[in-house]
Amino acid sequence: MGIVTENLKNVEEKIQAACDRAGRDRSEVTLIAVSKTKPVDMLMEAYNDGIRIFGENKVQELTGKIDAMPQDVEWHMIGHLQRNKVKYIAGKVALIHSVDSFRLAEEINIQAKKHGVIIPILVEVNVADEESKFGVELADACQLVKECASLDGITVKGLMTIAPFVENPEDNRDVFKALKDKSVDIAAKKYDNVSMDVLSMGMTNDYEVAIEEGATMVRVGTGIFGARNYNI
């Protein structure tokens, strides 16, 4: 058994166990295989194990892999996105997780119209208010969602967060709870063109806690493909 296959089996077991603990059905949680920096042959190993959703954080790498992988893969843009690069991914990605300003949302809207598509997006929230992280503050999330609702080339599907790096994943439980609470608040406002069905939270270190707190998408890289080497 290849290493990716073995890792996937392990991740799948942990997702199932977290769902069981939370009384949730496994079908409520979508696993996104975060393949940044990893070669196409490793992505193909995951593909051959049935993975069809991959997440990338850099536009150039993303478009290269779209061309190299089978057509039925669903691609998610999970990283910080510059406005001048939106044009390269419009029409090619199923979901953009990382919308953190109205200016970016407007550009996605423009490119969506050019390509004749409606682009699903998530609003990225910097729940812990870390200097080093992108995303709007929790207090500003509702306002950005409301503004995005007016753009008919995009559709807001929910919220995303990157929790702090912590030794003990329990330390992020409150972060995940806070994002879930915010999504419930926003959903109650019933904005047109907005749903709060997606809660993208949890990475290798903390996805089990995130699932217990309501994550509907977990973004797992290292846990599937192994540690990343940025020096190659």
Ligand SMILES: *Cc1c(COP(=O)(O)O)cnc(C)c1O
């Ligand atoms: C790299 C990355 C991940 C995956 O991180 P791991 O800790 O390797 O699972 C998830 N989300 C985003 C936005 C990332 O950039």
